[in-house]
Every structure is written in C-alpha cells, then in structure tokens.
Amino acid sequence: MRLLSLARDLRRRRARERNALFVAEGIRTVQELLASPLDVVGLLAAPKLEADPRAAPLLEEAQARGIAVLRVTEKEFRSAAETESPQGVLAIARVPERSFQPLAGRAKLRILVLDGVQDPGNVGTLVRTAAALWADATVALPGSVDLWNAKVVRSAMGALFHHHAFAAGAAELRDFLAAEGVALWGADQSGQEPRAGLPRLALAVGNEGSGLSAETRSLAERLVAIPIAPQVESLNVAVAAGILLYVLRP
C-alpha cells in the first residue's frame, strides 16, 4: 500500500518538494511520461482502466521496464487522484533536476518566465505553448503555482516531461540574466507592441489578476503588449504569451 499513500501525500506541494516526486494522471499523460526520459517510480491502476484499449499495452510496458504497478479499488484511486476524470491510472515519477546552467552561452535563447501565474490550467498551457513555440526554457518564479501540481502536469499535455521547465528564485533569475547579458521583457498592457525580439530574450508574464510583480517590473528592460479592443480587459495569459513568443521568435 505504500505507493497509494505516497500518491495521496504528493497532492501537497510540500510533499512533492520534500520527495522530489510528482504524480501524472490520465492515460495520455502517463503514456507521454513513459515515452519521456523521466524516471517513473510506480503506477496506480483502478478497475475502470481496463475498459480502455490503451490500458493493456501501457501496463505491459510498465511491467517490462520493471515499474511497480499497484492495483487499487476505484475508491482508493479517487482518494489519490487530483484531476477530473483521471481514467483510472496515475504514475509517480521523479521531478527532473533542471537549472539555468545548460542555458548559459547560447547564441539564441528564449526563456518564458512565469511571475505569479496561479491557475494550474494556465500554467500547463503556458508550458505547452513555450515548448511548441521553440522556447528553450520556462522558469516559474515564487508565487506561481507548482509546476508539478497534477493539474499543471495534466494540462501541459506531456510538455513538462521534455521542455526545460523549472522553478527558480527571483535572485537566481536576475543573476543568470546579468551574467549572460540577456534582456528581460515584461508583458504588460501598458507596454508597446513589439515587432521582433533580440537573439537572446526572456519574456515574463504575470499573475492573472494583478500582472507582473514590482520586482519583475523593475528588472524588465521593456514592457510589451498585444493591442486589444477596449471592451476587453485582457487576453488570457497563455494566449498573450503565445502571441508574444510567436512575434518575438528568434
């Protein structure tokens, strides 16, 4: 039963941080996880999973790779799952060790910075968008929802497993940008519409309600915005980041 109580425990951010483990829920997400270089610790499978034709190959692959599969009841499964309709399968995996270090010295660089983005669906979509639009990394600053929250993992649609996304402190980000001479631009409705980016650039997007933090704002060399119709208060943060990453592509 240890795998079940571990999965339950990992619903809390502190437990994920202490154990450097996270939970991926749903058939598609677990498939993406198994296809990634990440280290998978174990699977929980509920009876309902068997109804899906993708279940057997998935469980066989886990078996073949020596990944523990624990069969649990539907009730036990629900006690550990976080997302809606997790389809009777979840995986426990190791949070990959990622940092600024491999990003140093690149001639072209795009980093998406999440500055207090709090909705898990938005953060998952942001990671997926950054990965799709050729960003080298996504950095989640304190105040953002945990990247390894099950709902973020789910809505990132596998992008978290290969895209270089990680959490870092504001000072760490500042030091990296200064040491590498990389400019930070902040997305803010008061900013100017950008025409193109620089070869190396970090783009920060802020909280859904209050926008960029004062700290990030003061670090930003420029504020940029996509012009929008006056009746609408703002674009969704993932849509705004998508348009900006596209316009600013190196």
Next chain:
Amino acid sequence: MRLLSLARDLRRRRARERNALFVAEGIRTVQELLASPLDVVGLLAAPKLEADPRAAPLLEEAQARGIAVLRVTEKEFRSAAETESPQGVLAIARVPERSFQPLAGRAKLRILVLDGVQDPGNVGTLVRTAAALWADATVALPGSVDLWNAKVVRSAMGALFHHHAFAAGAAELRDFLAAEGVALWGADQSGQEPRAGLPRLALAVGNEGSGLSAETRSLAERLVAIPIAPQVESLNVAVAAGILLYVLRP
C-alpha cells in the same frame, strides 16, 4: 422559488434553448452582465455572498433596476450552480438574438468559426480572444459546446455579453460566406504559415482532438498553421486561434 428551479433547469442545454435563457455565475461575471445591454431576469444570492465588499453595490444595482433577487441557502445555491467557487451569486439572463445579418456588406470582416470545440474553458477563452483581437463575430457550429453553458460564460470573462457570438448551422455559414464572397480559412497542422489575411475572412478552428470536420475542411479555401516544435503535438486551440487572429488582423 420559481427562480431557483429555473436556474437548476438551465444547467441543461435543452432548457436553455427552449427558454432562450442562460445563467451567469460569480461576482465578476454578474457585474459584467449588469454592465452589458443584455436583459437580466433575476439573481440568486446565497449568504456567503455578503462577505464580499462587492456584494452590496451589486445587489443595490439589481434592486434599482427592478431585477428580482432571490435569497437562497448555500445548499439551494449549490444545487443550481455549475462552476467552481461561484461566490454565492448567479444571474439568469436572456440569450441575445444574434445572426449573420448585421455582418453583411462590411468592407472589413473577421469571423472566428468554432467547429466542434468541446471544452467549455477553451470556448470561453476563444470568445474572449476573438473579442480582444477585434473579430466581428464568433460562430459556434453544431458539435461545439453550447456558448451559453455556465462554464463558457464564466471563462469568457464578460466577452459573450458584448461580442457578437452566436450558434449557427453549417449550411447557414456556407450560405453567408457564398452570398458575401467571404473566404474561409481553416486552422490545421498540415496548413501553411500565413503572413497576412484578406480584408474579409472567416477562420475556423476545430475539435481539440480530431481537428476540423470534413465539411468545414471542404469549405475552406486554404489551410493555415503556426509552425511548432516536433516534440509537441499541437497548440491549445485558444492559443492557436489567438496567434492566427493576430497574424491575420485586417
């Protein structure tokens, strides 16, 4: 109690269509609704609403405009609400009558077509994005989630109340495009990256899993796509639509 049973009933699409009424949930959404030209029939308020400083002015405004306010228990409220944390307030309002007719004869035109988009959060974000990026209308074809679903209304952040969004049949869309000589472009990963649009253009986005329907595909003069990294299967549909509407702006 009629307002309570009506709100409960309106959780079903058929009831919304039969009554031409819908439900808007949450303080912010109800505020946006009251500020819009839409006809508000009544409000349900639960005790928990009182804790919010925005509650009193909101209820006073409803009172002043002769809009019925029914006080209900938390349990009754929950029996009618659909979205997460609806904050103890919901409003029942009339679905506005909207059609292709006012879009005829315009020199510049942008229409976003939703072809089987099923996630309510995506559809709400699409409507918000279309409104923000100066589209004249959003048309939901059959197979898309109902525009007046409470979760769509919530995630559109008020955009449904002023943006010209409405449901229409595929034949109606085809007839309008033919009569007006407006081209339809379809978003599809096999398409080419567009550089600019035409003065008058409709852009169709498809289902989250299966993409455009065969019917919309055959109607499209061109397929367009935003190039993405090979490790990622697709962009989120609202992010893709946002980038395309931005690139294709008139």
